[in-house]
Amino acid sequence: MPRTREPDLTPPRGSDNPAPGGSIAARMDRLPITRTHRRATLAVGLGMFFDIYEVFLAGVLSGVLTSEFHLTRAALAPVLGSTFIGMFLGALVLGRAADRYGRRGAFLLNLGLYSVFSLVGAFSPNAVFLMVSRFLAGIGLGAELPLADTYLTDLLPARRRGRYLAWAYTVSFVGVPFVGFLAHSLFEHTVLGLAGWRWIFILGALGSIVVFFLRRSLPESSRWLESVGRTDEAEQITARFEREAVAEGHQLADPSLDDSSAGAEASPVRALFRPPYGRRTGMMLVFNLFQTIGYYGFGTMVPLVLAAKGFPVGQSLLFTAVTYLGYPVGSALSLPIVERFERKFLIIWAVIGMAAFGLLFGSAHAMAAILIFGFLYTATSNVFSNAYHIYQAEIFPTALRATAASGTYALSRLATAIMPFVLVPVLNKAGVGALFAVVCAALAIVGVNIAVLGPRTTGRRLEAVNQ
Helix, strand or coil, rough: CCCCHHHHHHCCCCCCCCCCCHHHHHHHCCCCCHHHHHHHHHHHHHHHHHHHHHHHHHHHHHHHHHHCCCCCCCHHHHHHHHHHHHHHHHHHHHHHHHHHHCHHHHHHHHHHHHHHHHHHHHHCCCCCHHHHHHHHHHHHHHCCHHHHHHHHHHHHHCCHHHHHHHCCCCCCHHHHHHHHHHHHHHHHCCEECCEHHHHHHHHHHHHHHHCCCCCCCCCCCCHHHHCCCCCHHHHHHHHHHHHHHHHCCCCCHHHHHHHCCCCCCCCCCCHHHHCCCCCHHHHHHHHHHHHHEEEEHHHHHHHHHHHHHCCHHHHHHHHHHHHHHHHHHHHHHHHHCCCCCCCCHHHHHHHHHHHHHHHHHHHHCCHHHHHHHHHHHHHHHHHHHHHHHHHHHCCHHHHHHHHHHHHHHHHHHHHHHHHHHHHHHHHHHCHHHHHHHHHHHHHHHHHHHHHHHHCCCCCCHHHHCCC
């Protein structure tokens, strides 16, 4: 293969013809990080902010909604779970849509649905109306995280995709303490005649509209375009990245000669249940069922756990907000290590840390211990979260990446919807210790599952991982 020179990478003004030599995947992998990569990472991270915002909204508002609509704890569970049932359906539908019609269009559709129904939910006159609006908003957000994983995995070069996906999640996880402090500040107040909790929904809707317009300028995935036969468009987008890299002063190396196109052609969904992907699909289904209990089970149950320990609602929301600071901190801590260590083993070690800190949090009664162990749990859990979100998109081929990541992740949404019906009774009948024993058992299953079935991915080209 002849060496690629700068004149080949910078076509005459007005030309969209890319440099010859190398496939789309190989050319995208040899790129440095450009301004478009950074802009995409920020726009994706801001969109995920609202997914995280919504997930943790359920926990911090549980006490407020109980008093607002005079709900029993039994009646509270379907209200909290409705968003996650919507997310389950949204993940299945929008994930498949992203593989059939494009990543960018699915991104815009999910934020549009969420913003409309989040705004509608802010004016709920009763619990049933709120439950329906939260369900419809959940459909919009259902595939947000796996679509983000898929899009950035497609876009970023192999040696940098882990770090920049971790940056996107670090932006998004600012939403967790933001929700906590916002709820603590607003839940007892009325602003412009509306209760504070309603403003939390309104702010989510308005913010997501801003992100919608930011995402409109993002390019489609050239890997996906190639996988569905739209090679001219794929070539144009790849060439645009190459010209941008050269304009920023980078010299591009030759595309890799190891250019397997495994998974680059259109594939039926049933391919995910046959070798070589059947084992990975099964692994991620088990993973997403049980990781939900360990990860979201802690975050959404913290306010109820603190209430069970005897803290009033206002104070428990403040404790929750401080504990939630561990989410963006933990995400930031993953940045220097997510490319240095094999992600499979990073997931396993993070699971062990979560189990240890969760048990210590559950047995703590002093304010200082609660805050310290809660913070350490959430920080460790986001090293875990970043590693597995990167991992789940890497282990499937381009043509089925969004379908596989969203489809298996959908199970976590369903598990989160069911979780209040399981964990709240455990907390009420057996206490905090039993609750955290269930959480730790789920984490143990997650660790063993990845250890036995998980492939290695760190630093490897997607096409090599998916041969």
